[in-house]
Amino acid sequence: MPSDGRSVEGVDARRAALQMLDAVLRRGQTLEAAGARATNLVPVDRALASAIAGETLRRLPDLDALIDSATRQRLPDDSKARTVLRLALAQKIGLGTPDHALVATALPLVDGGPRRLVHGVLGTLLRRGLPAMDSCTLPEAVEERWRAAWGDEVVLAARRLIARRPPLDLTFAKPDSAAIFAESHGGLSLAAGHLRLGSSNVADLPGFAQGEWWVQDLAASLPARLIPSQAEAVLDLCAAPGGKTMQLVAAGHRVTSVDSSKSRLGRLRENLDRTHLSAELITADALLWKPKRQYDAILLDAPCSATGTYRRHPEVLYRARPRIIADNAALQARLLERAAQWTKPGGALVYSVCSLEPQEGEDQVKAFVAANPAFELQPPVAGDLPPFVPSGGPGWVRVLPGLLEPEGGLDGFFIARLVRRT
Numbered sequence: 001m002p003s004d005g006r007s008v009e010g011v012d013a014r015r016a017a018l019q020m021l022d023a024v025l026r027r028g029q030t031l032e033a034a035g036a037r038a039t040n041l042v043p044v045d046r047a048l049a050s051a052i053a054g055e056t057l058r059r060l061p062d063l064d065a066l067i068d069s070a071t072r073q074r075l076p077d078d079s080k081a082r083t084v085l086r087l088a089l090a091q092k093i094g095l096g097t098p099d100h101a102l103v104a105t106a107l108p109l110v111d112g113g114p115r116r117l118v119h120g121v122l123g124t125l126l127r128r129g130l131p132a133m134d135s136c137t138l139p140e141a142v143e144e145r146w147r148a149a150w151g152d153e154v155v156l157a158a159r160r161l162i163a164r165r166p167p168l169d170l171t172f173a174k175p176d177s178a179a180i181f182a183e184s185h186g187g188l189s190l191a192a193g194h195l196r197l198g199s200s201n202v203a204d205l206p207g208f209a210q211g212e213w214w215v216q217d218l219a220a221s222l223p224a225r226l227i228p229s230q231a232e233a234v235l236d237l238c239a240a241p242g243g244k245t246m247q248l249v250a251a252g253h254r255v256t257s258v259d260s261s262k263s264r265l266g267r268l269r270e271n272l273d274r275t276h277l278s279a280e281l282i283t284a285d286a287l288l289w290k291p292k293r294q295y296d297a298i299l300l301d302a303p304c305s306a307t308g309t310y311r312r313h314p315e316v317l318y319r320a321r322p323r324i325i326a327d328n329a330a331l332q333a334r335l336l337e338r339a340a341q342w343t344k345p346g347g348a349l350v351y352s353v354c355s356l357e358p359q360e361g362e363d364q365v366k367a368f369v370a371a372n373p374a375f376e377l378q379p380p381v382a383g384d385l386p387p388f389v390p391s392g393g394p395g396w397v398r399v400l401p402g403l404l405e406p407e408g409g410l411d412g413f414f415i416a417r418l419v420r421r422t
């Protein structure tokens, strides 16, 4: 603190980032939930704190290696000194914060503690010069898991992709509007009704208030594209905040959307209002709820470890421990069994997860088909999905890191369309 008692500008945001990191790493919270607690900060500082915590999580193993290279004393993983150093280095590498600001905002966080140590390590590393880090080592357990499931190339692609800011994907309610938007504002269209932009402030883009489009990772837009166009009544199970509901309604289906989270369903309602689309919304636990009818098609975008969203939500790399993955897989199996009963004979059940774990994708669907002979996989046919999606294979869609990498990449996803024969 300066001698006149005022706190150094920007320290509050760093202190909040420190608390967010602690909430994620020690208490398993999401960054969003941890950020929402920082109610003492003005929005710009809260955004800065989230950005710093996010950059730190993206690069944690490499930041730790740097710290360890500059001190003979091994700092415990959860020590304040290590956390403050991680935050400072992440700001330099990920956000380009100037050295003097790093030091001035880091040291007050260790007042009354290992101030000299932190100052010394930071000084050594800054004098040495920090690497660009255009590829970030992932946590060892994640690299091992993904290497075993998908191979080295996929791990290397994920390392490169997590170091880049993901692009902004928009889905347009009317595919023609995407072309009109692109004429005046540019953007790359990789699928019908899709436009990819560099990161921008969403609310400033034209058409937002009018509800012409919504933000949706391109991979997340694929499951709804597998719902057969002739299906009239469609159940969107686990629907909030509603990107897929909006796609289904915009495509002309009559949609019932179910989600157990009242607050997330509230966001779905706002999204529908903004886009002038309508659906029947039901707040219910799908493990207890029973519909009054069967549906022509069901989209089950199941709760999952969300490891496919590692670029925007790097905390998933730390939260998704084997136990969490196994618990999610057990819940998905129960949800699939229920959705199966509600699918009309001849109807389609599309199952998707934004996960890179085979337990939640391939294994789940193999077990479902083995236990439910009335269902068979129906692979996408020409025209169902955009041409960049890998075809062939066992009949499902697996989106891995590396796909469309030069264009900015995609979230990891698994999608399967199952058809009920009888």
Ligand SMILES: C[S@@+](CC[C@H](N)C(=O)[O-])C[C@H]1O[C@@H](n2cnc3c(N)ncnc32)[C@H](O)[C@@H]1O
Pocket (backbone or CB within 6 Å): 237, 238, 239, 240, 241, 242, 243, 244, 245, 258, 259, 260, 261, 264, 284, 285, 286, 287, 301, 302, 303, 304
């Ligand atoms: C992957 S998210 C859905 C994203 C959504 N489909 C979209 O496109 O915006 C999973 C959702 O499942 C909901 N959920 C979790 N368990 C549930 C349950 N037992 N019954 C109903 N919904 C559940 C969560 O509240 C969450 O909104």
